[in-house]
Amino acid sequence: MAGKKDNKNYKVIAENRRARRDYAIEDELECGIVLTGSEVKSLRQGGANIAESYAAVEDGELWLVNAHIPPYAQARTWGHEERRKRKLLASKREISRLWNATQRKGMTIVPLVLYFNHKGLVKLKIGIGKGKKHHDKRADEARRDWGRQKARLMRQRG
Secondary structure, eight states: OOOTTTOSSOEEEEEOTTHHHHEEEEEEEEEEEOOOHHHHHHHHHOOOBOTTOEEEEETTEEEEESOBOOOOTTOSTTOOOTTOOEEEEOOHHHHHHHHHHHHHSOOEEEEEEEEEOTTSOEEEEEEEEEEOOHHHHHHHHHHHHHHHHHHHHHHHHO
């Protein structure tokens, strides 16, 4: 199978850049997503937003809540709701694992990346994470700054 960089079908639609800053992501999972035709056409044009969205397990099913997919202009009559709940496709075992993590361990299911995979299907990568406190964010920032400074010092010496 070809890598993600050289595959013409692989395309990132939307990315939640703040997720890794606000949450300590412990595990990632790739899910399918149930969409209507006008939503897929709109995603091909771009402009989706998953930054304010989250995933939740309700009645044994996994749902993406508050994701914004803009309306498709040519589908006026049979368009779609921009912020409707969308069902995510995952195995029962994965859904039960996610439910246990959110209910017992107090974790959150955060959408990370919405993309077209190598087959041209829309996929969503979700992460299971715990919210970071302010001091955790500061510690990460200090660690990142020290890494940059160390790399700069190594470049000057060599």
